[in-house]
Amino acid sequence: SQQGEEDPQALSIQEGENATMNCSYKTSINNLQWYRQNSGRGLVHLILIRSNEREKHSGRLRVTLDTSKKSSSLLITASRAADTASYFCAAGGTSYGKLTFGQGTILTVHP
Amino acid sequence: GAVVSQHPSWVICKSGTSVKIECRSLDFQATTMFWYRQFPKQSLMLMATSNEGSKATYEQGVEKDKFLINHASLTLSTLTVTSAHPEDSSFYICSASPGDRETQYFGPGTRLLVL
Numbered sequence: 407s408q409q410g411e412e413d414p415q416a417l418s419i420q421e422g423e424n425a426t427m428n429c430s431y432k433t434s435i436n437n438l439q440w441y442r443q444n445s446g447r448g449l450v451h452l453i454l455i456r457s458n459e460r461e462k463h464s465g466r467l468r469v470t471l472d473t474s475k476k477s478s479s480l481l482i483t484a485s486r487a488a489d490t491a492s493y494f495c496a497a498g499g500t501s502y503g504k505l506t507f508g509q510g511t512i513l514t515v516h517p
Numbered sequence: 518g519a520v521v522s523q524h525p526s527w528v529i530c531k532s533g534t535s536v537k538i539e540c541r542s543l544d545f546q547a548t549t550m551f552w553y554r555q556f557p558k559q560s561l562m563l564m565a566t567s568n569e570g571s572k573a574t575y576e577q578g579v580e581k582d583k584f585l586i587n588h589a590s591l592t593l594s595t596l597t598v599t600s601a602h603p604e605d606s607s608f609y610i611c612s613a614s615p616g617d618r619e620t621q622y623f624g625p626g627t628r629l630l631v632l
Contacts, residue, residue, distance in 0.1 A: 436618065436619070437619055441623075446608070446626075446628070447625060447626065448610060448623045448624055448625040448626045449561075449610070449612075449623040450623075451621075451622075451623075454619060494560060494561070498618075498619060503549065503614050503617070503618035503619055503620070503621065504551070504563065504566060505551070505563070505612075505621060506563070507553075507560045507561045507562075507563075508560060509559075509560050510559075510560050512558075
C-alpha cells in the first residue's frame with residue numbers, strides 16, 4: 407500500500423512550546439486522521455478531519471487539511487512532557503474505511 | 518468508549534510453529550476488522566481487511582497462506598501466523614470498525630518474537 411510522508415521524522419521541543427507535524431498523502435480520501443502511539447503500545451485516535459473540511463480543533467490540537475496539495479498538519483499547542491509519543495497521520499479511503507498510514511513523527515517534549 | 522482487545526499481548530515461539538492472535542471488539546459489533554504489522558520505529562502496514570463471514574482481502578505482497586485470517590463473528594477475528602520464522606517477528610495490531618467507514622478502534626497490539 408502507498409505510504410504517506412510525514413515531516414519532520416523527529417521533533418524535539420521544550421514544554422510549553424508548540425509542535426507542528428506535517429503529512430502528505432497520495433490517494434483520494436474521505437478523511438484524514440491523526441493517531442498517537444506511545445512506545446510499544448496501541449494507537450490512540452486523536453482527531454478526524456473530513457475531506458470537505460479545512461480546519462478542525464480539539465482541545466490543544468489543531469488540524470488543517472489541504473486536499474489540493476494532498477497535505478495535512480497537526481499542531482499541538484502548549485506541549486507537555488506527557489505529549490511525548492509518535493504521531494501518525496492516516497488517510498481514510500473509500501474501501502471499507504481502509505487507512506493508509508504515514509511514516510510518523512517522533513515527538514519528544516522536554517520538561 | 519469502544520474497546521478492542523488482543524490476546525496474547527506478547528508471544529515467543531520457536532521457528533516453524535504457528536501462532537494465533539485474537540482480536541475482539543468488546544462492546545460493539547465490528548463489521549470490518551483490519552490487521553496491521555509494525556516493525557520497530559516504522560509505521561503501520563495494512564496486511565488485510567476482513568469482513569464478517571467472508572474471506573479476507575489481503576494487501577499486495579502479503580501471503581494469504583502464511584497469514585490466515587478468520588472473521589467468524591461480529592466480535593472476533595483471528596490472525597494465524599503459520600510456520601513462523603524469525604523475520605515474522607513484529608508488532609501486530611488489529612482494529613475494528615462498526616461499519617461507518619470512518620472509525621477504527623485499535624487493539625493494544627501483540628508482540629511476536631520468533632526464535
